Amino acid sequence: MTDVQQPLDRLLDRRAFLARTAALAATATVGTVALPGLAGIASAAPSPASGPAVKFNPELDKGAAYNKPREAVMSDPTEWTLSEAAWMIRHNKIVPVELVQAYLDRIAAYDSTYQAFNLVTAESALKAARQWANRPYRGPLHGIPLAIKDNYFTEGVLTTASSYLFQDFVPPYDATSVAKLTVQGGIVLGKTQMGPLATSRATLPNGQVTTINAWTPTNPSTNPGGSSTGTATAVAGRMATSGIGTQTGGSITAPSNAQNLTGIKPTMGRVSLAGIIPLTYSRDHPGPLARDAKDAAIMLMAMAGADPADPRSQGLPPVPNLINAATPRYEGGNLRMRWKTRIGVLPGYADGTSETALARRAFLTKMAAIPECELVEVPLPDEWDLLTGSAFNNVRLPERSEPFMPYLREDLRGFGVSVTSWLQGCLLDANGYVTGQRAKLLLLERILDQIFGSCDVVVQTSPVPFDIVGLPEIAFPIGFTGGGVPIGTILGGLPYAEGRLLSVVAAHQAVSDWHWQRPPNPPVAAPAAARSAAVVPDRGRLTAEEVAELTQ
Template structure:
């Protein structure tokens, strides 16, 4: 790991008024119905050529802050022979020092896609020809920073110019956007190469399946066992990155779809604060809870990705008027005093009651994680209580108010053909039928929950452990997920930390310190046991899966869509 000197800049959570975020959240909730029209949806089903009313591409520029020395790390000796083993930081070092050209890196990933994609089923579409062309172009352009020539996997609800964006839905199966989503455009202008669009839950509601509920993408750690949950709706991106089919990727989270697949597949994922990354050009699920973010191999890579994606966007009012994005790459660089690791900033980690209790493998991994953190100088573990009425405020009674926000922009589709929503149609109808009183009460409950989190948890800690991503999803606070061990069956175990408003730098610093003293994040799954089947064999396997007990979502999983 790179040894970095002390960064004198304070973390952002030491410079901000937490109550200001509460006021901003209240304003967003109050105006949600008035502003949701700013979310551009593709044209109605059957109008494949229809485009959003605003067809202008987002205005993005190169961010020179990305191109810092801390973003580059020479590859580990053990990984030097395999480009697909490198992190972004390592691949960027090789490209910057002319040890490899972008087209070689792209081709290495395409070779793995040819060999293993039929097993993983991570992609909706692979853009092999376009990716090779882009790699050759970047080889002849001035260096653009650590993303220069890096192959990326893009979740299929992000608009991509001239490439189908289906959100894995019957509704948009023929939609081809006229421009890139702001996040995609920012990654591309920094030198990122779109390798393909990844499979996802239909309209981002479940693990990756076909719209009819047939399971597709598998967990890269158990590729022959589709019953192992690969995470939430950003499954395809997670499997592509974990299975070394892409250097890194992006997903979206409304109820755990970045943190959950990151934990399930040994990745480091960040779900940033609401508004930190623009939602413009992303097929929406819930207006006040959708969060775009990266799924990466370690904290440094996650910082590189998020720093490229973050910032204000005129096309998304939620992203405007926020504090400037700090240097996240520095935050994700471990700090040393000589040869001794220290926390970048003195940090109190809040531990909620029962977090590491019990005899399960997960509890044991959590205890080991806390012990590792406690041993790092300037890191302190503190017990924090659950806020008052925690179970009530985070339960389904109020959590279901997200459903009307989901249904509102889709009302024309709900009125025209319910079959377009596939297996998740019940939850969309539930949202359309929830009364105004229930919605208003739920918004008030959300603000009360946020108020209590800020006052009753963060009054005594800087970050807090999470057992579920949902509470922080509700209130728009940032989270980071990273690996902390494995089960006896070889399935990854992860941790989730929640932070204060705009405290992505603090969260990254904690993950980076932990990853400096552990090696979980360096571990990769074994390749699938068999070579790629022929197209006919792959089709037969999918057909068999469709009729198996695990080929479709269970009744319980479908029921979860409305919880």
């Protein structure tokens, strides 16, 4: 760990990241794309015999990680942010068992409506809470209840990726990210619903919709985001303090924006993929979905770092103190940017009279009023529409199909409604794949030169193309529609600019209160008893348009 006077993004050679991306594109089949052998099908690659060797990180236990709970929410543990809950545990105002039980009670009361979890590990969570109560204090994650997306391996706990292929898979070890969180004291409350193999909003493999948006519990047609929606709804619905998801095409930033959360898609390789059922090796990004910038920083700082089991994570710059970066900076009682920052505004970002456009303009106005923050207009890079369009974007599909070839040969029905995208990956010719990889590198080069030549962070209207090229993004709330649905925005940054992005969002959240808003309690549905596919309430199925999106 290192804490620097200047943000990491301006201390590094951007060309080195470009070269690294090129090397990974050329060797995309190397790394953590091993799949468990199920139903008599051999693994696509050998899996490690045991879980990752992770160590306690004392850098998380810093004063900046803790905030005393706001007086208005002091009586309700499920309202606390992670940093507030950590303050209460650290000062012996609450013990982990009480905090875990508060969340389990809320899950029992409301998850039959939300359908955020597909498995709740109540007994093991309470056991872990009792154990952490009798262990030396480990830092801000000590005794904190977490929601884990169901494509992360969890030792001895069913891990299905909402897929027929893995419906009976019980991993023998934790994913590296899960192990890093739990060694710091994090407690797994359960596994969250997700899109089948991370390809859509949370549904069953047959396309039946499960998880709803916590802000519109009586309207399941309101999209709760991408495939990490189970985690998002669990955190937004106050059924977990924080949680983790994965993003390949917007599945952290989209549900964060849809449900008033702060979510980070880190730089490619910053967090290990080991022990996560893959979608696209060169685009998969594990990361946190949290309630505010500081919570996201605590989670990401715990998850990040090199892992021998994932080549993408090795040889990277040290992880800076992200918690400090996510702490608002004041001088003489006046808020200032932690670092002088130029926010790039792309053409059309805040144009029009829609509620979203108005919220974006209000966000830019608040930022411009903070000393050492400057708004600058930046152009779209040359051939932007071509380079970010489906013609080249579809080169990810062969990476999706390759590790799953044994399953594709065995029985296509195992892929459920998302089978067509795997078949497309099998059919893309080598010329198209190579051309697409070259286009991705050209796109990255133009982003680094033509956008970041004049700014430090840039507003986004979509996770594309930063998903494609592995650059970091942060999503956070900036308002609500007249109907009470959250409005969020996304900022993108240079390689390893997570600290810079967190500092910008922390400054915004110091002058706004959108991130404090919580949805009202939903109507109570049938009791959430032992859950299986047969008892999930029918909330409809993916529409033809949503199914078509799986192939885009």
